[in-house]
Amino acid sequence: MRTRTVRSVLATSATAAVLALVVTSCGDPDSAAGSGGGKKLHIYAWAGEIPDSVVKKFEAETGIDVTVDTFDSNETMTAKLSSGSAGYDLVEPSQYTVQQLVGQKLIQPLDHSRIKGMDNLADKFRDPSYDPGNKYSVPWIWxxxxxxxxxxxxxxxxxxxxxxxxxxxxxxxxxxxxxxxxxxxxxxxxxxxxxxxxxxxxxxxxxxxxxxxxxxxxxxxxxxxxxxxxxxxxxxxxxxxxxxxxxxxxxxxxxxxxxxxxxIWTDGLAVPQGAKNTDAAYEFINFTLRPEIAAMATDDGGSASTNAKAREFVKDKKALDNPAIYATDEAVKNADxxxxxxxxxxxxxxxxxxxxxx
CATH class of the missing domain: 3.40.190.10 (Periplasmic binding protein-like II)
Incomplete structure (x- = not known):
């Protein structure tokens, strides 16, 4: 499970260049054999932030075969997308990386007519400074x-x-x-x-x-x-x-x-340019916006959910009072x-x- 003890914030251009060389040797997720034989979804996410329980429940409900590859820094993820052969349908960038991916034209604007449940998000994650109108990303954890x-x-x-x-x-x-x-x-x-x-x-x-x-x-x-x-x-x-x-x-x-x-930091879901399985991507976004699913990010992933309505579904009530998971609104009123x-x-x-x- 990833924790913020391994988070990389921003790499130097030299580091990013090295990463670009490294990640091009990684396999294309489209080459992975799927067990469902039908619709597929390829996700590239922070290690541990999308619990297996969420993926399994989504597969059971939709019949979509999900492959989740993981990264340990935004720079690795960005370099992978920049390589042009990533093949992912959803990625999970942090807030400042959303800005960078938009500038590099590596993610596409979201079609909000296909998204249900945005009103479940806490106010601070709707229309955030890094992505006005949530044009490119849907916050997942914070x-x-x-x-x-x-x-x-x-x-x-x-x-x-x-x-x-x-x-x-x-x-x-x-x-x-x-x-x-x-x-x-x-x-x-x-x-x-x-x-x-x-x-x-x-x-x-x-x-x-x-x-x-x-x-x-x-x-x-x-x-x-x-x-x-x-x-x-x-x-x-x-x-x-x-x-x-x-x-x-x-x-x-x-x-x-x-x-x-x-x-404040947040990691959210975005659709890369050239994504092949966009219907499945929007199904997954809508799935994660359901409060009972968002609560699993806390119970099974140990992270704070951006979904305000998820709190009533969180089983581990002590997590809601732990400031190292859920900071209070008062505590973050001056946070950037x-x-x-x-x-x-x-x-x-x-x-x-x-x-x-x-």
Whole structure:
């Protein structure tokens, strides 16, 4: 099951080029033998985010034979589509990647006359900033970027400033992820996480350089466990399965959306250009918009559903109260959707190089 501990936010152009070379060696999903002998659906999704139970129920109801291939970064998925021989009918990009795929003309506008259940989505996922009018994507799951702390070391915390506090020198971790780190640095210096202003990015870079001497390290893997054992006092964190399990199991560990805002991420369904099985793709989109199906994303996948009406169908009621799964509306009122920085990416890349070398 994927958690945000393995999420890649944005790769450099060099990394993307390498990925493009790697993924072209992968097999075409159309070559996979189907068991149904009839209609087919090929999906390319984040590992663990579309539970097997959802796929099996869809196949049983529709008779459509579903193949799900998985990826572990948006860049891998984008490179696969760019190769021109992907053969997928649905993909699951994150919000900023929707913007990139639209710009590269790799996904097609949705035909909303064929979609039922959009009104089941929570308000913040209808007409989002990254995809006005949900023209290209239907959000499926969501989460946040914030931080977590162990109250045996940090009595209480509500601000990103905790991660920049000299009192916790050697016991603080930041995510080893460029734009995730800049979310904290931009907001702690008074800017928005979506800023593309060169001066604001420079100020954030300086904050990260100053912070680095306080850190135990950059860590995007086992920081929840380090918090649980007390080896870490505080750590920047993604919501999701790994963090949620530690919060549920250890009363001393708390996940927080910082008062400065933090950020919201979402992964949704989009139809690639050249998709062959669009009827099946729209059937699956409509299937996932049903509240009882959307609830399975939480019960069987450990993720927060974008479907507001799904909450009443979630069996694991404790998950609804776990802030590392479902952040409250109050907690995310100032949160930003992390967007594609476009031309400003060079400022982040230059700054991150300086931070890592400092």
């Amino acid at each position: 989460g946040t970027t914030g931080f977590a702390y162990n109250d045996k070391c940090v009595p209480s915390a509500t601000s990103w400033k905790t991660l920049f506090d000299k009192k916790y020198q050697g016991k603080v971790y930041m995510l080893d992820n460029m734009l995730a780190a800049y979310i904290a640095a931009l907001q702690v210096t008074g800017a928005r996480a979506t800023s593309t202003d060169e001066g604001e990015i420079e100020a954030a870079t300086k904050a990260l350089e100053d912070q680095k001497k306080l850190l135990a390290g950059y860590n995007s893997t086992n920081y929840p466990q380090l918090l649980s054992t007390g080896q870490a006092c505080a750590a920047q964190a993604w919501s999701g399965t790994a963090m949620a399990k530690v919060v549920a199991a250890n009363e001393n560990v708390h996940y927080v959306i910082p008062e400065e805002g933090g950020s 959707f992390l967007l594609d920085p476009g031309a400003a990416m060079k400022y982040f890349q230059q700054g991150w190089t300086k931070v890592k070398a400092s």
